[in-house]
Amino acid sequence: DIFLYSFSTFLPSILRNGLGYSKMETQYLSIPVYLLVGISFFIAAKVGDKYALRGTVLFIANIFAVFGYAILLTVKVSSVEYFACFLIALTLYNGLGVNETWILNNTAPHYRRATFLGISQSVGNVAGVV
Template sequence: MPSSSLNSSATSIQNYPAKSTKLQICEAFKSPHVILISVAQFATASNIYSLAYFTPTIVNTFGYSPTDTQLFSVPPFVISFIYMLALSYWSDRRQSRGIASGLSAALSIIGFAMFYASGNDHVRYGSLFLSIPGAYGVTPSLAAWTADNSEPHMRKATALALGGMVANSGGLFSVWIFTLGHKPRYSLPTAINIFLAVMIIGCCILNTMWLSHAQKKKVTNRLEILHSFGIRDPIDLFNHEKDEPQGNPSEEDLIIYARSWDHLGDQHPDFKYIY
C-alpha cells in the first residue's frame, strides 16, 4: 500500500491505533487453529524424539554388533530426509498442509503397527523405513500451517514460538516412552507412538474443519466486520493480487482498511486460510 496513503490522515490513525503486542500475543493463544496445531506438534515431537533417541537401541535388539547397530540405524533417516523434502515440496505446490501432515502420520502408524505386530526382525527393521519418515514428515507441514494462518507478524511469531515450546515439551516426554517397555518388542512404547500418531490425524481433521468453518463465517459477515471499522464501501476496496487500491477509495478508507488488517489479522474477512 502506498506510504502517502498511510500517512495522510493522522485522525484516522488515532481512531484505530495498532493493537499492542500483548493483545496480539493473547490472540495467538486464543486461536483454535494454533491450539490444535500445538497439540499435534507435541505428539509429533514425542514420536520424533523417541525414534531419534532409541532407534540404535531398537536396531541392537536385532542381534547386530555395536558398530553394525550404528551403521544400520542410518538408512531409515536417509530415507526420511528425502521423503521430508519431497513432501514439503508437494505441500507447498498444492498449498495443502493438513493432507500432507495427516498422510505422513498415517504412514508412521503403518510402520509402528508393523513393529508392534511382527516378531520377525527383518519386518521390524523394515518398519523403521515407514515409521521414521512418517514421523519426521509431519513437522514441516505443521510449522508451515501455523505460519500460513497466523497474522499479523506479532501473532505469527507468538504462534510459531508456542509451537516450538510445546514441541520441545513433547521431546521431554519422549525420553521416558521407551523406558516403559522391555526388549525386544517394546509393546507399550510402540502403542503410545501409535496413539500419538492417531492424535496428530485427529488434530489435522479438526483443524481443517475449524478453518473451513471460520473462513465461511468471515466471508458471510464480511460487510458487517468491515463496516464496524468505519469503512464506508468495503466491496472491492483493495486488489490483493496487484497489491494496489481499486475503485477510487478515499485515503481515509485506505488507512482504516490497513488498520483493520492490523487489528483482525488472520480473522480479517479477506484473509484466506490454507487447509
C-alpha cells in the same frame, strides 16, 4: 515432538536389542532411515507448498505410522521390523514439519505467527525432558 525425541533416542536401541545387531551395525543401519526421511521431507515440503496440499501430505504421512506401528507390534521378523522403522520415521519427521508449516502459513498477522512459533518450539523442546 515427544515422539520425535523418543524415536531418535531409541532407534539404535530398537535395532540393537530388538533386532540383535552389534553396536557398529546399529549405527550404520540408522543412516538409511534418516536419509530416506531427509529426501521424503524435501519432497513433502515441495509438494505441500507448490500445490497447497499440506493437509493431504500430513494425512498421507500419518497413514505410514499406522502401518509402521502395526507391523512393528505384530510381525517378529527382523527385516520387516527394520522396514517398519522406516515407515514410522516418515511420519514423525514429515508430519511434524508439515504440520508446523501449515499452521504458520495460516496464522496472521506476523506478531501472532512469531508468538505461535516461539510457544510451539518451547513446548516441543520441553518434550525432550520427558
